[in-house]
Amino acid sequence: MQKIPTQEIRPDNLDSRVFNLYEKREKIYTRGVEGFFQRIRLLTGWPLLLGYFLLPWINIDGRQAVLFDLPARQFHILWLTFWPQDFVLLGWLLAIAAFALFFVTTLWGRVWCGYTCPQTVWTAIFMWAEQFAEGERNQRIKLDKVPSILTPRGWNKAGLIKTWKRLLKHSMWLGFAALTGITFIGYFYGIRDLVIDSISWQLPLVAASWVVFFTLATYINAGWMREQVCIYMCPYARFQSVMFDRDTLVISYDESRGEQRGPRRRDADYKKEGLGDCIDCTMCVQVCPTGIDIRDGLQYQCIGCAACIDACDDIMEKMHYPKGLISYTTQNKLAGGSWTWKRPKLIGYGAALLVMTLLFATALWLRVPLNTEVIRDRGVLYQELANGNIENVFTLRIINMDRQAQTFQVSLNGLSDATLLPGNQFDVEAGEIRDVLLRVQAPASALSGSNQLIEFLVESADQRLRSSSESRFLGPQPVPTRGTSP
Known part of the structure; x- marks a missing residue:
């Protein structure tokens, strides 16, 4: 029997390093x-x-191009208007977005985080405002060490300048955050109405509260928390490793070329000194928005922004060394192998993404902006009229999701000689939900049973829109004829 190898744990071979899970954040001064x-x-x-x-x-056509009108339950996106009945399309869209993320991550790593994630883009704007107001990295480090505006010796001129720069920075942050919050609520309230109501002090308290909430959320997330959102709050940083493989494109440091690190003169023969191409300038660390050292290997904190690549390439160019010490590459390439796209996981994600995209496009193309619902009156099962007809009462709901008013024709299938009262033509405005009370009368002889399936067919006058809905027509139990068993 094969034994599992064991190791004796003694105080002298324990790792004495202590990691604090709730360590205070160290401010990152990004260059x-x-x-x-x-x-x-x-x-x-x-x-x-x-x-x-x-x-x-x-x-677009007299309305806001993108407007999520929650009270009216209408969602306007460019030339299309969606209703709650179209939420199945939203489910398809979310599934497509998920598989697109899986596919792109398996192929190119965290390009979403580095190039298109809103947190990354907004943080970059806030970092630019910080550099504009307080200066570059070294200037900001010195500024933090300046004492406050008031000291025991009196007013501090350097502290006054520091206060002015901080006020400028936070004013820019709050201004951009307020613009972000107002715009976001404008997608739900209507941006023009929001601005007019805000200027005239007629904005409802609920809308104003949401504007303040998203303003503060943007100010805190992009201004104060920054990399902590990516490291601790974003789940993508945690589960991305499930999608990575040895052919996934990642930012890596070429250890075989860079080690041993060390400073040297530009014209020095560093190879004889046993040094690699890395001059240990730490520029790759200084430009990193999450404060990691890419030379320590692939880390989940890396958002793939490639700032370290640009910084290292600039140093390599100044040292007259070949670029690419830090680069986009794969683990297989670093090990001397080659890259291939023929990977089961990548092909599976791509196939699922293609199929779902085609199905979504087909559903969107075949979508009919008309929905109908039929509810039979449950208060009275049926009525026997004096003329021998049987009457059922139905409520027909017509939802015109089209951009134009329509005249709809209602017809009935499954019941011969049936009559619709008070009529079979109804005008419905664009975006209107109209409930129509219909009395359906049919001769008792036309019934094939006491519970008969019928279908209401609703069609526009131009025959462009068509929808149907099923219900049941109730009547008395047919009396068996002579010679037949009941």
């Missing part, structure tokens, strides 16, 4: 950086910002 990947981040971040702030101000 500004420029480079190829930072220009790409601008190209991905600006469309998100412009789209977020400008979409509510664009009108």
Whole structure:
């Protein structure tokens, strides 16, 4: 029998390091950086910002381009209007987004976090405001060490300058956060009405409270918490490792090329000294928004922003060394292998994403902006009229989800010689929900049983919209004819 290897634990071989799970946050002084990947981040971040702030101000057919009208239960997105009955499409969309995230993460790692995540984009704006008001990294470090404006010796001029810079920074933060909060509520309230009601002090307390809430949430998340949102609050950082494999594109430090680290002169023959290409300048650490050292290996705190790549490439260029000491690569490539897309997990995610996208597009293309519901009057099962007809009462609900008013024709299938009273034509405005009380009368001889399936067919005058709904027509039990068993 094979024994499991064991190790004796003694006080002299215990790891004496202590890790505090609730350690106080150390402020990160991020250095500004420029480079190829930072220009790409601008190209991905600006469309998100412009789209977020400008979409509510664009009108399509006389209404806000994107408006989630909760009281009216209508959700206007560009040229389409969705209703609660369309929530199945929302489920499809969320499933597509999830599998798209799985596919992209397996293929390219955390590009979502580094280039398009709103937390990353908004934090970058707040960091720019901080650099504008307080200066670059070294200036901010010195500024934090400046004493307060009032000292035992009297007024401190340096403290006064510090206070002014802090006021400027927080004013910019609060201004941008307020703009974010107002815009977000504008997607639900109507941006023009929101601005007008705010200026005239007629904004309801509920709407004003939500504006304040999202303003403070933006101010705290992007201004104060920053990397803590990505490290501790975002679940994606925790479960991303499930989607990673050895061919996933990640930001990595080439240890075989960089070690041993150490400073040297630009013209020094560092190879003879046993040094690698890494000059240990710590620029990759100083530009990292989450404060990690990428040279320690892949870490869940890395958001894939590639700031360390741009910073390292700039240093390599100044030292006349080849770029790519820190780069986008895969574990297989670092080990001397090659990259391949023929991976079961990647193919599975891609196939599921393709199928769901096609199904969603088909459902959206075949979607009919008309919904009907039929409810039979349960107070009275049926009535026998003087002329021998049987009458049932139904409530027909017609939901016109189209952008235009329609005249609908109602017909009945499954019951011959039936009559609809008071009529079979009804006008329904765009976005209107109309309940119509219908009395259905049919000769008793037309009934095939006491409980008969019928179908209400509702069709627009131009025959573009059509919907149907089933119900039951009740009547007396047919009397068996002579010669037949009951």
